[in-house]
Amino acid sequence: MAQEPGATDSPEGRTAKAPHTSTELSDLATLKALAQPRRQRMLQHLTVHGPATSATLARALGLNTGATSYHLRELARYGFVEERTEATGRGRERWWHAVPGDRRFPPRSRQSPEMRLVMDELNHHAYAADLELFEQLQLQAPAQPQMGAGGDPWADAFPYSRGSIRLTLPELRAFFEEYIALLNRYKRPEGDTPPDARTVLTRFLAFPAPDAALPSHPEPHNRTESDPS
DSSP states (O other): OEEOSBOSOOTTOOSSOOOOOEEEOOOHHHHHHHHOHHHHHHHHHHHHHOOBOHHHHHHHHTOOHHHHHHHHHHHHHTTSEEEEEEEETTEEEEEEEEOBOEEEOOOGGGOOHHHHHHHHHHHHHHHHHHHHHHHHHHHTSOOOOOGGGTOOGGGGOOOEEEEEOOOOHHHHHHHHHHHHHHHHHTOOOGGGSOTTOOOOOOOOOOOOOOSTTOOSSOOOTTEEEEEOO
């Protein structure tokens, strides 16, 4: 499983694309820090909306600034966010941004019982938050008129796919690495990003079908349903 809090390069931008590397999060304290629900919400907000202060995060998420400041420091302690000090008309403010990276979790076979509990908690909150955000955005994007009539073209930006394929375990691992490579192929420094681009959240989930509950009429293998929108 890969987890990527930062979806873009650093705000300062980079002139060359760094080689892709991944980091495994195997330290229990690090996983516990990430599994905290408020920190996950803050990290998602920074990923979607960009750098923010503890005050702006508090207002956006309905928290107090003391709580957001504490959680930001904890996220920074484990390398998930970084602080930038910027001079503004109101003096020097502490701004935070999500640190991008391909962060992997140990496979379940290598997780201790305590780590499994932490990972189950982390995934429970992450999946619930993803589903809630997806449904919320769909409700906020009602039927729009034609683009030429002033409609919002991003109202159709909900591609969706369900499929099933027959794979060996090594093939599944290779499939996942190709997916990560595809994501990295479309990343670019902030300075090279077109002005009409938006942050797009991507999620990947794959799991083996249960052997004991096969349907009475098996569906053809390698089936794919999709809405390319």
